[in-house]
Amino acid sequence: MRAGPGRNASAAPAKRSFPPVADAQARVLVLGTLPGEESLRRGEYYAHPRNLFWPIIFALFGEAPSSNYGQRLAFLAAHRIAVWDVCELGERERSADTTIRLERPNAIDRLLDHHPLIRAVAFNGTTAQRLYDRHFVRRAALTYLALPSTSPAHATIDFPAKLARWTALREILEQDGRA
Numbered sequence: 254m255r256a257g258p259g260r261n262a263s264a265a266p267a268k269r270s271f272p273p274v275a276d277a278q279a280r281v282l283v284l285g286t287l288p289g290e291e292s293l294r295r296g297e298y299y300a301h302p303r304n305l306f307w308p309i310i311f312a313l314f315g316e317a318p319s320s321n322y323g324q325r326l327a328f329l330a331a332h333r334i335a336v337w338d339v340c341e342l343g344e345r346e347r348s349a350d351t352t353i354r355l356e357r358p359n360a361i362d363r364l365l366d367h368h369p370l371i372r373a374v375a376f377n378g379t380t381a382q383r384l385y386d387r388h389f390v391r392r393a394a395l396t397y398l399a400l401p402s403t404s405p406a407h408a409t410i411d412f413p414a415k416l417a418r419w420t421a422l423r424e425i426l427e428q429d430g431r432a
Contacts, residue, residue: 266344267342267343267344268287268288268293268340268342268343268344269341269342270287270288270337270338270340270341270342270359271288271292271296271298271337271338273335273336273337273359273364274298274326274329274330274335274336274337275335275336275337275364275368275371276330276335277368277370278330278333278370279330279333279334279335279368279370279371280333280334280370280371280372280373280425280426280429281333281334281335281371281372281373281374281375281422281425281426282335282336282337282361282364282365282368282371282373282374282375283334283335283336283337283375283377283422284337284338284339284361284374284375284376284377284381284385285298285299285336285337285338285339285377285378285381286338286339286340286377286378286380286381286384287338287339287340287343287356288300288338289301289304289404297322298336299403301404301405303405304403304404304405305403305405305412305415306377306403307319307325308412309403309412309415309416309419310325310328310329310332310334311328312416313416313419313420313422313423314332314423316328332426333370333426333429334422334426335364335368335371337359337361337364338359338381339356339358339359339361339381339384339385339388340356340357340358340359340384341356341357341358341359341360342356342357343356343357344356356384358384358388358389361385361389362389365392365395371395372394372395372396372425372429373395373396373397373398373422373425374395374396374397374398375397375398375400375421375422375425376397376398376399376400377400377402377403378400378401378402378403378404379399379402380402381402382397382399396425398421398422398425400415400418400419400421400422401414401415401418401419403415
């Protein structure tokens, strides 16, 4: 955003989310906050090479992650996982979720209404959970999973520990009969 009357010249530029990745068979919705700089540059969810989202998602099902984005999206669909961000729009310094402000939420309620098979919402980090709770009322019929962030900025938890926590997502899918 450009500085103008009444605007702070040092305000962070507004970032915009991508459309959701969700097919009609999705059972779990994974919510991040807002795409990071590398994701925005490449037009792909979780594009930073040190983000653990794709390695974790593939490891949950015993697979090695593909580097091809189209194959990654097909893998999500095959395992009935939808992905979106809590924020449609927001100001943020670089890729730091803790600096998100003036956010506008995505139409998550509408997505859930149009995807009635979704039975769980998984938060990719505490900031996604906090922003969701700020803008939405939790639905009694859904299970909510608070998962550790896959962002490289949250490296205090190593890959095996994050993967162990993320297995809750696979367990939700297994309750449905196939993971």
